[in-house]
Amino acid sequence: MDPSRRAVLGLGAGLMTAAGLAACGSSGQKDGDGPVTLTVWAREGDNSMEDQMGAFEAAHPGITVQLSSVSNDQYLTKFANAIRSGSVPDLINFDIINAPLLATQGQLTDITEQSKGLANLEDLAPAGIEVGTLEDAIFSLPVALTxxxxxxxxxxxxxxxxxxxxxxxxxxxxxxxxxxxxxxxxxxxxxxxxxxxxxxxxxxxxxxxxxxxxxxxxxxxxxxxxxxxxxxxxxxxxxxxxxxxxxxxxxxxxxxxxxxxxxxxxxxxxxxxxxxxxxxxxxxxxxxxxxxxxxxxxxxxxxLGGNQAAIPLGAPHPEEAWTLLEWLVSDQEAAELNRTAGWIAPDLALAESLASDDWAAATVGSLAVGRLPIxxxxxxxxxxxxxxxxxxxxxxxxxxxxxxxxxxxxxxxxxxxxxxxxxxxx
Missing domain, CATH: 3.40.190.10 (Periplasmic binding protein-like II)
Structure with a gap:
């Protein structure tokens, strides 16, 4: 069998097997009213996330973030293993091209209602919203783009x-x-x-x-x-x-x-x-x-390249995970930290307002004509x-x-x- 065929079929089989075990995982309930620690996976090479998590914690005293970096070539396999073991993280930040596969496998939380409540939804990069949507349901949002x-x-x-x-x-x-x-x-x-x-x-x-x-x-x-x-x-x-x-x-x-x-x-x-x-x-x-x-x-x-974020099904703290995801796509400090790290904030209106010269404006403008195969x-x-x-x-x-x-x-x-x-x- 062709190696590329084995790759896609192997991944599909791993996630499908894991899907059958997802019900054995955590209930997705929050830990009362006490402090919460969110587990977050960042794609290796996303150099903005560490600073962003520190800023988020400062703005949300009741939430601590435990951030792990996962290599791109191991990301999907590790996620499948986490589903099998019933120990998924609260939020995953992954290569944007994998959004359709993860949504199709049924292992991401439907965040349509929360996303449609975002005040800046219309300003988020259109291709990033499109790639995170499956049959009119939103399962992931863009968080750091290029x-x-x-x-x-x-x-x-x-x-x-x-x-x-x-x-x-x-x-x-x-x-x-x-x-x-x-x-x-x-x-x-x-x-x-x-x-x-x-x-x-x-x-x-x-x-x-x-x-x-x-x-x-x-x-x-x-x-x-x-x-x-x-x-x-x-x-x-x-x-x-x-x-x-x-x-x-x-x-x-x-x-x-x-x-x-x-x-x-x-x-x-x-x-x-x-x-x-x-x-x-x-x-x-x-x-x-x-x-x-x-x-x-x-x-x-x-x-359109970059990172997408989603809340896995069975995440221990889905409400707090949404608080983090909303902050990543909407907050000005999050956008400024993206810019400092060389990424473009998903809110194009906000990114444009932060563009200080023609170079920065062209960088943001590339997203307006940005596409990616789904x-x-x-x-x-x-x-x-x-x-x-x-x-x-x-x-x-x-x-x-x-x-x-x-x-x-x-x-x-x-x-x-x-x-x-x-x-x-x-």
Whole structure:
């Protein structure tokens, strides 16, 4: 069996087995009127949560938070084990892409009524609400977000005779500008993408900007759209950038330059970059930015990344857990701590009010055009390095495979994985 198929089926089986044991867990009742200790799981790498929990405790003297960091690749397995043992945490903060799978498995508390009572519900990032909603019921809310954007090195623009305040507006212009930048000197790369060449975070937005789709609406009839002409054109563009020598070299074939690429960007050796704003912490004055990534038409789109939070079924203190969740999505101090840590607060109106310059405004603006694929098979079809999107798009970009036929094959593989995932959950 394909490794990506085993991944999604194994996860589904683990959570389904755990679901049968959930009734054996805690009752979800609060401990009288005395002090309460909330157990909270944070996704590893969410550097805002520790400071936020301290601020929350200060504002809520009767509640203490016990925060645990869980690695992303172990998160779902650990949660399934917690359900089996009847010892779920009070609040889980997890990768936003996993929201559909967790909601479908029936292990999250329905928070529709509480969410609709939020004064700022209409201001929360729309894609974050959408991904946390299943059949009109809300099961999770966005708490710390980021978006993909285009950035450029102003000094390299000047060296290439380009206006440092005027970025390229289409993928064709990105290539044109990259050629001029790369001609300025040895060791200079015209373009880099930090987030996987042709991958979800920095690749999909170019296809979305041109009206493309990756998957249809979630549900048992969901299918992928990997052969959508806009998505095929996006992968073909990356192939051209690689074959033209304009994309920053990778350490190994078929791999994104990753941390080495980021270091080269920060050292001023790359002209145009598709990535997230976190990359440029402390270097913002050296780069320009726009609120998204362009396609071929001049439109912008962005991949909505970040963290979602939910209250598991059987949580020992669901009322206090909601108090925390409401604070995370609504409180100004929580929003300021997100900003300090490089995240964007889920309340876009609040985030905009905290934006102190054009850079910050563009970062927040990326969420207004932010999207993400909603599928219970997301990991298997897109994120898994052995899965259909990664394997086939990389074959096109780095090995010269034909874009149309290769992505059509990837679509067939993805459709089978989606069907398997829905069969597994019944």
């Amino acid at each position: 978006g993909s954007q285009m950035f450029w090195n102003k000094a390299l623009f000047e060296a290439a005779g380009l206006d440092p305040e005027v970025p390229p507006t289409t993928l064709a212009e990105v290539k044109e500008f990259a050629e001029k930048i790369q001609a300025t000197g040895e060791g200079i790369s015209g373009f880099s993408t930090i987030g996987g060449a042709g991958g979800a975070f920095t690749g999909f937005p170019s296809g979305w900007a041109d009206g493309g789709e990756i998957v249809s609406d979630p549900g048992p009839d969901q299918v992928s759209s990997f052969s959508d002409p806009a998505m095929v054109a996006m992968v073909a563009w990356y192939q051209d950038m690689w074959q033209s020598g304009l994309m920053q070299p990778t350490d190994e074939p078929n791999q994104d330059p990753g941390n080495v690429g980021q270091q080269n960007v920060l050292e001023g050796n790359v002209g145009i970059i598709f990535t997230g704003a976190n990359t440029f912490s402390g270097k913002e004055d050296q780069f320009g930015s726009v609120a998204g990534i362009p396609g071929t038409s001049g439109e912008l789109a962005s991949f 599928s219970i098979a997301y990991f298997a079809i897109i994120n898994d390095p052995n899965g259909p999107w990664a394997q086939n798009s990389q074959a096109v970009i780095f090995e010269g495979a034909d874009p149309a036929t290769t992505m059509a094959r990837a679509q067939e593989q993805a459709d089978q994985l989606i069907a398997d995932a829905y069969r597994q959950i019944g």
